[in-house]
Structures are given as structure tokens and as C-alpha cells.
Amino acid sequence: MKKQYMGRIACLLTIVISVTCLAGCGSKEADSLDTVDPFEYVTLGDYEGLKIDAIDTTVSEGDIQANIDNVLKAKAEATEVTGRAAKLGDTVNIDYIGTENGVPFDGGTGSYDLELGSGSFIPGFEEGVVGMKKGDTKVLELTFPEDYHSTDLAGKAVEFEVTVNSISENVLPELTDEFIKGLDTDATTIDEYRESIRAALTEQKEASAKATIQSKLLQMAVENAEFDEDKLPEWLVSQNATDYRESTEAMVAQYGVDFASYLEQTGKTVEEFDTEAREYAREISGSQLVVLAIAKQQGLSVADKDMEDYYVEYAANYGASVDMIKNAIPKDDLKNYLLQQKVMDYLYSEAIFNK
Numbered sequence: 001m002k003k004q005y006m007g008r009i010a011c012l013l014t015i016v017i018s019v020t021c022l023a024g025c026g027s028k029e030a031d032s033l034d035t036v037d038p039f040e041y042v043t044l045g046d047y048e049g050l051k052i053d054a055i056d057t058t059v060s061e062g063d064i065q066a067n068i069d070n071v072l073k074a075k076a077e078a079t080e081v082t083g084r085a086a087k088l089g090d091t092v093n094i095d096y097i098g099t100e101n102g103v104p105f106d107g108g109t110g111s112y113d114l115e116l117g118s119g120s121f122i123p124g125f126e127e128g129v130v131g132m133k134k135g136d137t138k139v140l141e142l143t144f145p146e147d148y149h150s151t152d153l154a155g156k157a158v159e160f161e162v163t164v165n166s167i168s169e170n171v172l173p174e175l176t177d178e179f180i181k182g183l184d185t186d187a188t189t190i191d192e193y194r195e196s197i198r199a200a201l202t203e204q205k206e207a208s209a210k211a212t213i214q215s216k217l218l219q220m221a222v223e224n225a226e227f228d229e230d231k232l233p234e235w236l237v238s239q240n241a242t243d244y245r246e247s248t249e250a251m252v253a254q255y256g257v258d259f260a261s262y263l264e265q266t267g268k269t270v271e272e273f274d275t276e277a278r279e280y281a282r283e284i285s286g287s288q289l290v291v292l293a294i295a296k297q298q299g300l301s302v303a304d305k306d307m308e309d310y311y312v313e314y315a316a317n318y319g320a321s322v323d324m325i326k327n328a329i330p331k332d333d334l335k336n337y338l339l340q341q342k343v344m345d346y347l348y349s350e351a352i353f354n355k
Contacts, residue, residue: 033236033336038293041232042286045224047294048350050217055209059201067197068175071183076170085131086167088117092129093165100158107150108158111165122148129162137163149265214344217351222290229282236288240281241274248273288336291343298346302338310334 078091086092091113098108116126128140140160148154173179180193187193252262263273295301311329315322 032332033288033292034332036233036236036289036292038289038296041227042289042293043226044290044293044297045221045226047217047221047224047347049352050220050347050350051352051354052213052216052220054353055212057202057205057209059198059205063201064194064197067201068194072172072175073170075179076172078168079171080166080168082134082167084167085133086116086129086164088130089115089169091115091168091170092132093168094129095163095165097161098158099161100153100156105153105158108160125160125162128160129164132162132164134164134167137161210348213351214348217347218287218291218340218344221294221347222287225286225290225293227286227289229286232282232285232289236285237278237281240284241277244277244280245273291340294343294346295339298343300339300342300346302335302342306338307331307334310338 081090093111093113095111096109098105114120114126114129116130118126120126122142122144124142125140128138128142132138138161140162141157142160143157144150144153144155146155175190177189180187180190183193185193185196187196248262249259252259257265263270268276311322311325311334314320314329315325318325
């Protein structure tokens, strides 16, 4: 039986909700951030010349080799092996029957191509298959984790009867000039290929570092500002709380989980979730007003052309029509997002990096 993690959903929720609420929110009702005087609620503190540590963006030879190893692994060919036992890294085709006190339990029986060491099954399962040969049958005595997603099985002692039908290993191709010519790259030699990877990884690291630093600078600017979270525009806080709830429901739905089940898995009541949403909404609302105040003070604004260029570029990157992207990202939300980006660019340009 494969394990499932609500933690992965929670992690994604943090990312998606943060982006959605901080950049958007405010276009669902007549009230809009365009109509707000942020200085009625916010007193800006220091936000220019903020001191911050730089992030090392050096690409090591190990980084390059890891990238190459991933490419080789993706191009590997599975080859069935005989005459030896299964080992970590092999893929075994298995049949398994799970029972509790001799009675099969739901979801415990099936066939599966299992990569040993992938962590796809509960602890002890894959380790128990290591050492088995084709045609072997073995009974594994295991215990489900206490935090297993199914409360019917959490902490329960079970047995799995496992039969190995076949064992395969991945044979990696050799890194040669000829192999490289078959890849989606302009490089034609190993040295050129390594340098192209270095350039691509450097660009990725620099972009990631800049985004991280910009986010920290904005957080510092918010922390340096003064505002009363209990006296923010109620319509803005309510909208952000609603968006938090809707973003949560939409995200967990992508994993086939309804909102009630999500709350059960996370151990929260509806009231506790709503309280959390309101607290988060107040924080986001304060951040939005700080962004707006800095923009007004520095004369930063978003032109119609800025938004149109973004729609066109986004559509091109994702192979979609511009109209489709416009329908997916409302104009007001995009305007707020781009304004936030301009403010963060300004903070970054004025920052002092510690040596």
C-alpha cells in the first residue's frame, strides 16, 4: 500500500495562497486598492538602503554532475535481470496481498512496479523485498505508521504476502559527444554541454536568489512600518480571508480531497480554520497597504502596456491564447501583482548587501 502525505498539500498551499493573496485580492467587490489611501492606515518606516546578506549563486562541479546524472537517468533503459537478487535501485514487478489478523484490508492487494528505495510504500516494505529473487514469495510483518493517512490502518500490525514477478535495472547511457548531439541543446561536445549547464544553473540560481532577497526586503519593509492590524479596511481583510479559504479548497480539490477531509487530516475545526484565515488576512492586508504606500511615495505605477506585455509573454511561455490568460488572471489582480514586483525591484535596487 502506497503512502500519501497531507504535508505536501500543506506546503503547496502556503506557496499558492501567499502569491494569490499578496498579489491579488481586491477585485471581487466594488472596493479596490485603487481607491485606498494607504497612509490612512500605514506609517512607513525604513525601506531604502536596507542591509541584507547576499546569497551565494556559485555553481559547483557537483551541481553540474548532478544535472548530468539526472539526464542520464531519464534516458536509462530498463533491462530485466536474472541470476541475482533484487537490490536497492532495481525496479521489481510484484503482486502483494495485505492482511490484518488474516483478513485482507481495503487497498492492500494489487500489482505494482516498485523502485526499491523510492519510499513509495510504508517503512519496511521495500527493505523486505531487497534480497528476493524472481519467483520468490515472502511474508512481510510490518506496522503502519502512527500518522498514516488512513485512521483505520494507522499504527496497525499487518502482513504482506509479496511475490516477485520480475526484476529490472536501469542501464545508463554513456555520456559521449554523440549522446549529447541527440539532446535538446546547441552543445556538440561534453565540454560545451557542461558549460551550457553551468550557464543555465547560474541563471536559475541568480533568479532564485533575487526573488528570495526581494521577498525578505519586502518583509523587512513591512516590519519597519507601523499599522494596527485591528484597524485595517474591513472589506480588504474579509476579501483576503475569503480568498484564503477558496485557495485552500481549490488546492486540496486538485488532490481529490474535499475541504472537510482536509480539516480532519490537519486536526482543525472550521472555527479554528476561520480564525487562522482572519489572522493571515490581516497580515496580508497590511503587506498590501505597505506596498501601495511605497509605490505612491516613489511614484511607481503599472501602465496598461505593462499588463498587456505580461499577458502576451505568459501566454507564449505556456502555449495558451492571450484571451485565455486574461480570463484566468483578472486585470486588477495582475495590476496589483505587477505593482508589487515594481516595489520589490525598487527595494532590491536600493538595498545594501553585506560583505
